[in-house]
Structures are given as structure tokens and as C-alpha cells.
Amino acid sequence: MxxxxxxxxxxxxxxxxxxxxxxxxxxxxxxDAGDGLYVLTSGMVKVSVAAETGTETTLxxxxxxxxxxEFAVLxxxxxxxxxxxxGAVGAIRISQARFAAFGQQYPAALATITKSLVAKMRSATExxxxxRTCGARxxxxxxxxxxxxxxxxxxxxxxxxxPLPITQSELGELxxxxxxxxxxxxxxxxxxxxxxxRYREVAIRDMDFLATLRFS
Numbered sequence: 001m002x003x004x005x006x007x008x009x010x011x012x013x014x015x016x017x018x019x020x021x022x023x024x025x026x027x028x029x030x031x032d033a034g035d036g037l038y039v040l041t042s043g044m045v046k047v048s049v050a051a052e053t054g055t056e057t058t059l060x061x062x063x064x065x066x067x068x069x070e071f072a073v074l075x076x077x078x079x080x081x082x083x084x085x086x087g088a089v090g091a092i093r094i095s096q097a098r099f100a101a102f103g104q105q106y107p108a109a110l111a112t113i114t115k116s117l118v119a120k121m122r123s124a125t126e127x128x129x130x131x132r133t134c135g136a137r138x139x140x141x142x143x144x145x146x147x148x149x150x151x152x153x154x155x156x157x158x159x160x161x162x163p164l165p166i167t168q169s170e171l172g173e174l175x176x177x178x179x180x181x182x183x184x185x186x187x188x189x190x191x192x193x194x195x196x197x198r199y200r201e202v203a204i205r206d207m208d209f210l211a212t213l214r215f216s
Contacts, residue, residue, distance in 0.1 A: 001039060001065040003116060008109035013039060015102045016094035021085040027068055030082045034072020036095045040064055043089030044164050049081045056082075058173035059124075061164055063151055070117055073099055086165055134214075139175040140185045141213040144195065148204045160207060165200040 001009055016039065021027060027038055030050055039143065045068055047060040059081060064066055068083045073096050094102070101111035123146070134142070144162075152160030173180035189195045194210065196203040 001067075003112050004109050006114075008106050011106055012094070012102060012109065014091050015166075016092040019091050019093045021089040021091070023085055023087050025085045025089070027083040027085065027089070027091070028072075028079050028081075030079050032072075032079045034076065034079060034096065036093055037067055037069040037073045037099060038083075038091040038093055040066050040068060041090040041092060044085045044086040044166075045089060046086050046170065047081050047083050058170045060174065061086075061113075061147070061166060062171070063164060067113065067116070068114065072115065076116070086150045114216060136175070136177045136181045136213055137185050137188075140171065140175055140182060140189075141210045143171060143175045144202065144204060145207065145210040145214050146206060147202075148210070152204060155203070158205075159196070160204040162202045162204070166202075171177060171202075 001012075004012065018041070019038075021043075028034075028046060040062060042064055045062045045066075046058055047062060047068075048056045048058050050056045062083070068091070069079065071077075072079045104214065147161045147162050147164065147166075151162055151164060153163055157159055167187060168182050169179050171186070172179045177185070186195065186197060190197060190208075194204070194206045196205060
């Protein structure tokens with residue numbers, strides 16, 4: 001949403017209706033038809049995919065200003081993942097028909113949204129490639145860097161706080177790293193002064209170090 005002009009943002013929000021979701025409520029479900037999308041206005045959403053065995057893997061987290069469900073709306077295919085609320089979530093729901101009308105009236109905005117979708121796909125491809133070539137430490141650094149760059153809030157002491165209630169297990173799933181390994185690496189980064197952690201909160205003290213580490 002931040003990439004849209006103020007007029008385009010207002011028009012997109014006006015195309016839908018506000019909705020609320022309680023903790024653990026499903027916004028979109030893997031395999032369902034793409035009959036609409038959501039613009040997140042508050043809270044956090046966890047995006048996961050389920051294997052045939054039923055095991056779910058966290059693919060991404062989304063927060064205020066992000067779109068949920070745009071893939072299926074744009075290509076007409078079934079939902080590729082499930083998006084579930086983490087805590088209370090506010091959103092604007094826009095039907096497929098209203099979004100199509102918005103795209104016709106605001107083609108530049110549609111192009112920006114499509115570009116954002118391509119960026120998500122590129123990020124997913126880069127993550128898959130990294131999982132084949134990078135070690136666990138580099139993968140964790142990449143996830144922390146991306147979360148801080150996208151959602152980090154600066155503090156008076158110069159750190160960036162990631163204001164997302166994400167667990168160490170979920171961080172590991174995002175990076176494709178085992179929970180025990182994730183806990184060990186986060187402990188190492190704490191000792192090195194790169195990060196500070198509290199319950200479901202991570203503060204980044206050295207973004208430059210993470211940037212160097214993720215590309216090493």
C-alpha cells in the first residue's frame with residue numbers, strides 16, 4: 001500500500017468493506033476459490049502451506065499495509081496457501097469483481113500491485129535458492145533482515161524492533177531451519193550483540209552485520 005499514491009490508496013480502500021478477525025481465524029484457505037482479497041489495516045497474519053500429510057509450514061508473515069489473497073484473485077486459480085490471524089486483525093475485504101473494476105479505473109495502481117506480487121515471487125525464489133546454498137546462520141540472518149527491513153520500527157537507542165508476535169519456531173520455519181538450530185543461532189546472535197530478544201519480540205541492533213552475513 002505504501003507504494004501506491006494517496007489517491008490510489010483511498011480508492012482501493014473504498015472498494016471494499018472493513019472486517020475483523022479474531023486470533024487464529026482464517027482469512028483465506030489453501031485450495032479455496034479466490035473470490036476476494038484483503039488489505040490488512042492492523043495486526044499480523046501468518047501465511048502457511050499444508051503438505052499432503054497435513055503438516056503446515058510457515059511461508060511468510062504479513063502486517064499492516066500488506067495484501068492477502070491477491071494471487072488467486074489475479075490469476076483465477078485456487079488459493080496457494082492459508083492465511084491465519086495472529087491476534088486480532090483488521091482488514092478491508094475487496095471482492096474479485098470490485099477489484100477488477102478498480103484495476104480498470106486505476107491501471108497504474110494495478111501495475112504497482114502486480115509489481116509487488118512479482119517481488120513476493122522473486123523473494124520466494126531467492127529464499128529457495130538460499131536454502132540450497134547457504135548455511136543455517138545465513139538463512140536466519142536473511143529472515144531477520146527481511147522482517148526488519150519490511151516492518152522494523154526505529155527506537156531511541158538506534159535499534160529496529162520487529163513488532164510482530166512471531167515465535168522462534170516460526171522464524172525457523174520461515175528460514176527452513178530446525179527449531180533447535182534456530183534457538184542456538186539466535187542465542188549466538190544475542191551474545192554477539194547483533195539482536196536482543198524478548199517474548200515474541202526481536203530487536204535488531206546491527207542491520208549491517210545481518211546484511212553482510214546473509215550475503216556471505
